[in-house]
Amino acid sequence: xPEQVRFRGGVHPDDGKSLSQAAAIQDxxxxxxxxxxxxxxxxxxxxxxxxxxxxxxxxxxxxxxxxFVSAAVHAPTSGTVKxxxxxxxxxxRTGPAVVLQxxxxxxxxxxxxxxxxxxEAEPQVLKQRIVDAGIVGMGGAAFPTAVKLSPPATKxxxxxILNGVECEPCLTADHRLMLEQPEAVLxxxxxxxxxxxxxxxxxxxxxxxxxxxxxxTEKARGTGIEVSGLRVRYPxxxxxxxxxxxxxxxxxxxxxxxxVGVVVQNVGTAVAVAxxxxxxxxxxxxxxxxxxxxxxxxxxxxxxxxxxxxxxxELAGGVSFDPAKIISGGPMMGFAVYSLDIPVMKSxxxxxxxxxxxxxQFTGEACIRCGRCVDACPMALMPGTLSVQIENERxxxxxxxxALDCIECGxxxxxxxAHRPLVQHLRRAKQEVMARRRAAENKSKR
Ligand code: SF4
Ligand code: SF4
Numbered sequence: 001x002p003e004q005v006r007f008r009g010g011v012h013p014d015d016g017k018s019l020s021q022a023a024a025i026q027d028x029x030x031x032x033x034x035x036x037x038x039x040x041x042x043x044x045x046x047x048x049x050x051x052x053x054x055x056x057x058x059x060x061x062x063x064x065x066x067x068f069v070s071a072a073v074h075a076p077t078s079g080t081v082k083x084x085x086x087x088x089x090x091x092x093r094t095g096p097a098v099v100l101q102x103x104x105x106x107x108x109x110x111x112x113x114x115x116x117x118x119x120e121a122e123p124q125v126l127k128q129r130i131v132d133a134g135i136v137g138m139g140g141a142a143f144p145t146a147v148k149l150s151p152p153a154t155k156x157x158x159x160x161i162l163n164g165v166e167c168e169p170c171l172t173a174d175h176r177l178m179l180e181q182p183e184a185v186l187x188x189x190x191x192x193x194x195x196x197x198x199x200x201x202x203x204x205x206x207x208x209x210x211x212x213x214x215x216x217t218e219k220a221r222g223t224g225i226e227v228s229g230l231r232v233r234y235p236x237x238x239x240x241x242x243x244x245x246x247x248x249x250x251x252x253x254x255x256x257x258x259x260v261g262v263v264v265q266n267v268g269t270a271v272a273v274a275x276x277x278x279x280x281x282x283x284x285x286x287x288x289x290x291x292x293x294x295x296x297x298x299x300x301x302x303x304x305x306x307x308x309x310x311x312x313x314e315l316a317g318g319v320s321f322d323p324a325k326i327i328s329g330g331p332m333m334g335f336a337v338y339s340l341d342i343p344v345m346k347s348x349x350x351x352x353x354x355x356x357x358x359x360x361q362f363t364g365e366a367c368i369r370c371g372r373c374v375d376a377c378p379m380a381l382m383p384g385t386l387s388v389q390i391e392n393e394r395x396x397x398x399x400x401x402x403a404l405d406c407i408e409c410g411x412x413x414x415x416x417x418a419h420r421p422l423v424q425h426l427r428r429a430k431q432e433v434m435a436r437r438r439a440a441e442n443k444s445k446r
Contacts, residue, residue, distance in 0.1 A: 005248050007241040009378040010233045011411045013332070015208060016170040020291045023299030025176050028315055030106055034076045034306030035087055036062060037097040040345040041136040042143045043069035050098065054081045057109035059282045062098050065131065071144045072134035074282040075100060076304035078107040090309075090328035090342050092335055097343065100306065112280035123195045126277060130195070133276035134283045134346075138268030139163060139174075139237075140329055142347035145273065148263055149195045155258040157196050161246055162189050164205040164212065164267040165230060165237030168330030171350045173287040174267050176300045178205070178212040181271055182219045188270025189225055191277050196263055201225045202246045203267070208232045234332060235409040239264045241378055253405050268349075283346055290316040292353035294323040303344045309351055310340035323353035331358075332410040362413075362421040373412035373422060379405050383412035383422045390425040395432045403429040 039045045046063035050056060056075040063073040079102040087097040112132060115121055127146050136142040151157055162185065166174040178185055185203075193201050203220070205213050207229040217227040230236050230245055240251045242264060249260040257264055265273075268286065275281040284305050291298035296317030303312055309328075313319070327334040328342075329350050373383040381402055389397040403426060412422040 005244050006231065007233075007236070007244055007378055008380060009376050009411060010235060010241075011376050011414050012233055013169050013414060016291070016331070017172050017175070017208070019170070019293070019298040020289050020300055021172040021175055023172075023176070025180055025287050025300045025302055026315070027302045028304065028307065028312070030077060030102060030104065031304075031307060031311055032102055033082065034100045034102065034304060035097045035308065035343045036073060036076060036100060036306035037087065037089055037095050037343055037345055038063050038073055039095045040073065040142060040305070040347065041071040042141065043067070043071065043147075045096075046070050046073055048084065048098070050081050052081055052083055055079070056081065056100070057107050059284055060109035060111065061282070065144075069144055069147050071136050072132065072282070074134055074284045075109075076284040076306050077102045078105050079103045088339060088342050090335060090337055090345060090348060092337070097306075110280070112276070112282065114280045115277050118191060118277045119194070123197065126191055126195050129277050130273055133272070133281065135269065135272050135276060136283070136346050137266055138272060138286060138346065138349070139266035140333065140347050140349050142345070145265065145269055148265070149192070151258040151263070156261060157198055157258060157263050158261040159200045159202065159247055159263075160189065160193050160196055160198050161242060161262060161264045162201070162203040162267050162270055163237055163239075163242055163264050164203055164209075164216070165242060166209070167206055167234045167237040168332055168349070169234070170291050170352050171289045171330045172291070173289045173300050173349055175209050175212055177271055177287055178209070178216060178267055182215050184271040184274040185216065185267050186220055186223060186225060187278065188272070188274035190223070191273050192263075192265055192270060199224065203227045204230050204242050204246050206230050206232050206236055234411065235378060235407070238378065238407050238409060240407070253402065286344075286346060286348065288312065288344060288348050289350040291350065292323065293355045293358065294319040294321050294353045296320050303348070305344055305346060307344040308340065309337070309342050309344065312344060312351055313340060319353060321355070324356040324359045325354040327352040327354065332414070333408060360419055362424070363419045365418040365420060367420060368418055370417060372415040372417065376411040376415035378409060378411060379407055381406060383426065384420070386429065387420055387422050387425040390429045395429055395436065398429040399433045404433060406430060
């Protein structure tokens with residue numbers, strides 16, 4: 001492996017991937033009902049286009065984008081709209097959802113025809129297909145993909161990066177996808193590159209997945225797509241760290257990848273794009289890792305959006321002992337959930353159950369000023385100092401000390417010997433600073 005640019009900070013937690021990384025992706029059997037949330041992405045909620053009692057086919061649109069930063073939502077199977085109601089979501093919030101009663105036929109909608117000539121298609125046509133298929137970032141952020149593919153003319157893009165790093169411990173969905181659908185990953189990369197008009201395409205994969213690196217390298221031969229094995233260090237897959245490692249370019253503080261001419265897409269997103277274009281398939285299912293020591297058969301499943309977490313866990317054989325904590329996503333960036341009566345969304349990369357000995361209890365201990373959080377922070381912040389400011393409700397200071405640059409990677413909390421809830425503090429500060437900025441903006445408009 002060539003010497004690569006190393007990022008500052010980071011941590012090296014036990015990756016916990018051995019539980020599920022050898023388990024091939026399995027298709028989940030059809031359920032009787034699905035609860036499909038409308039707001040599954042960052043941006044404006046989509047507009048409902050079905051009503052109670054309406055019949056729908058698999059892949060048919062349930063809601064359409066309500067603006068530029070919005071995404072369509074599609075039916076995971078054929079059936080009848082039972083109701084539209086408010087449900088609990090994995091994010092800890094509530095939101096409207098379509099409850100779909102399956103008819104058992106799983107009949108597909110044929111609204112989107114395959115674009116077999118995509119290599120000749122206009123970029124705008126391909127981008128519209130990505131909008132029509134409701135594709136959002138599958139790495140967890142769920143930002144509408146078409147928006148990332150529409151940089152302003154002042155920000156020319158020269159490099160597309162596919163993120164196959166999957167540095168989040170315990171998750172193996174992207175790893176399996178790269179092993180089992182390498183052609184779709186590469187086709188998605190080529191389609192995305194065509195939309196952006198770029199020639200340089202790089203795929204970054206952490207070196208702890210040598211089989212995926214070897215397979216994609218072999219499949220990519222002759223395409224011009226370069227596959228790189230990257231140093232195993234969390235958060236190698238964070239956008240800014242990944243861009244730095246693969247291109248040497250540094251995204252400025254407060255900036256975006258487009259500021260240095262780069263667009264990053266997850267490998268799962270690339271597969272969704274390939275399927276939307278070559279098969280006419282909308283985004284109504286995804287690969288999710290169900291894992292953790294309490295889980296009887298950890299593995300990777302292709303789950304339809306709207307599948308209750310409880311049903312997903314049944315696929316993995318349930319639990320052999322009571323978990324101490326359930327997380328939606330991975331242990332570093334995921335969210336603790338308090339009920340399994342929540343639906344799988346487009347962003348559900350993992351359902352992780354932790355045993356008591358795997359859980360760190362946060363405390364109200366005072367900071368001992370050891371500086372470990374500062375060493376661990378890949379964004380060169382001072383999490384300990386920020387945390388004290390936030391405890392004292394000094395959000396003005398937190399803003400000055402660059403709280404908004406926090407990528408919520410969790411390295412600081414992982415490193416803290418006093419077990420202070422540093423990421424939670426930073427998340428709170430970011431929300432508060434943004435709310436204050438919006439309030440000030442609204443006031444100035446009046
Ligand atoms: S302050 Fe934010 S970016 Fe820095 S280590 Fe903590 S969570 Fe990560
Ligand atoms: S790691 Fe924890 S105890 Fe050490 S300086 Fe940071 S917040 Fe304080």
